[in-house]
Amino acid sequence: MxxxxxxxxxxxxxxxxxxxxxxxxxxxxxxxxxxxxxxTSPKVQDAIANFAIEGLRRYPQPTADRFRATAASVHQVARENVIATRGGDELLRLLLTTFVDPGACVGMTDPTYSLYPILTAIQDALVTSIPLEADWSLPHDFSSVITAHQCQLTFIVNPHAPSGRLIDQETLRMLASEIDGILVIDEAYVDFVSDEAHDLTQLAVNSDNIVLLRTLSKGYGLAGLRVGYGIGPEHLIEPMLHKTRDSYNLDAISQQLAEVALADQAxxxxxxxxxxxxxxxxxxxxxxxxxxxxxxxxxxxxxxxxxxxxxxxxxxxxxxxxxxxxxxxxxxxxxxxxxxxxxxxxxxxxxxxxxxxxxxxxxxxxxxx
Missing domain, CATH: 3.90.1150.10 (Aspartate Aminotransferase, domain 1)
Known part of the structure; x- marks a missing residue:
């Protein structure tokens, strides 16, 4: 061989x-x-039982419009502000593919979600890793280091993994305003935040450079289904939705079950x-x-x-x-x-x-x- x-x-x-x-x-x-x-919601079990297998001979709706409409309604944003992805990880890959040139820098904290540097390396980009303080807070010079390295995109997981520390909205707003690239706020765990007033969706959709990552794997009990979504301004969502996203990236069953789970907010x-x-x-x-x-x-x-x-x-x-x-x-x-x-x-x-x-x-x- x-x-x-x-x-x-x-x-x-x-x-x-x-x-x-x-x-x-x-x-x-x-x-x-x-x-x-x-x-997950008992309504998902009902949806599985009532799913018509006849529909599986057809391709699914390409951009998961019904799911996106449900997400938009839950978060009080427009459907154009939402992209549905195969788990949150597909969104990470789309962001890198769409907005980061090979050889460019991608910023992140240390420690952080261990998939970030791997996806960055796959894109043939460079990692700028900035150590967190002893209490897992961002260092005071975080934005200046990101700017000095000309990072085209920066990942922040919030609440932080693996510490669980939450960065407040004002700190993130200031960070987004101080850097030149895109700020990706990974909110995989945000459903468990105690403060119900903590909500970055309006900040994101009205920004120039913020994309939020959401997932149904944690708070909706659907880790086995692999559905996530992004929320951001239309000029950042649109190229991923219509240019770099895989064709039919979410199957028909996933779209329907995710829609039902997300709609059952109670x-x-x-x-x-x-x-x-x-x-x-x-x-x-x-x-x-x-x-x-x-x-x-x-x-x-x-x-x-x-x-x-x-x-x-x-x-x-x-x-x-x-x-x-x-x-x-x-x-x-x-x-x-x-x-x-x-x-x-x-x-x-x-x-x-x-x-x-x-x-x-x-x-x-x-x-x-």
């Missing part, structure tokens, strides 16, 4: 994205990938509130075990394992995994003493707390017999 490589040079150097573990061969308590602990909001309440309880319980937990506005908590703990964060991760409980451990320099824990159901959180306490007390990762 020939050993000749056909990959582009930047792809050959790429390590690739490492997703959280998704086991299917054994029952686990799964608190590692920030999925919803509760199912159910979705009830789930968000349950997650917020469980987040508060889980934070208190983790702190009672001696872990340091940063206040989170997301559906996860970032817990720091103190030096006096007999087990490291990595050892706790491995010990929990041996007990069929999955949380997320990162090898990033600033995260090696931390675990990111998705807020589960109250029963899942109690199960985690019990085994975490047992591990910390025993100082051993060996599984109980």
């Amino acid at each position: 020939s050993s000749k490589r056909f990959e582009r040079h930047n792809i050959a150097k790429l390590a690739g994205y490492v997703p959280g573990e998704q086991p299917f061969d054994a029952p686990v308590t799964k608190l590692n990938t920030n999925e919803s602990p509760y199912p 159910y979705a909001k009830s789930v968000w509130e349950r997650v917020r309440l469980s987040r508060t309880d889980l934070c208190r319980d983790l702190q009672a075990l001696g872990l340091q937990v940063f206040a989170s506005e997301s559906n996860f908590l970032l817990a720091t394992v103190p030096p006096e703990c007999p087990l490291s964060a990595k050892a706790l991760y491995e010990g929990l995994k041996a007990r069929h409980i999955l949380v997320r451990y990162f090898s990033h320099d600033r995260l090696q003493d931390k675990l990111r824990i998705t807020v589960g159901t109250d029963q899942e959180n109690a199960h985690l707390r019990h085994h975490l306490a047992a591990l910390m007390q025993s100082g051993s990762v060996s599984t109980p017999t």
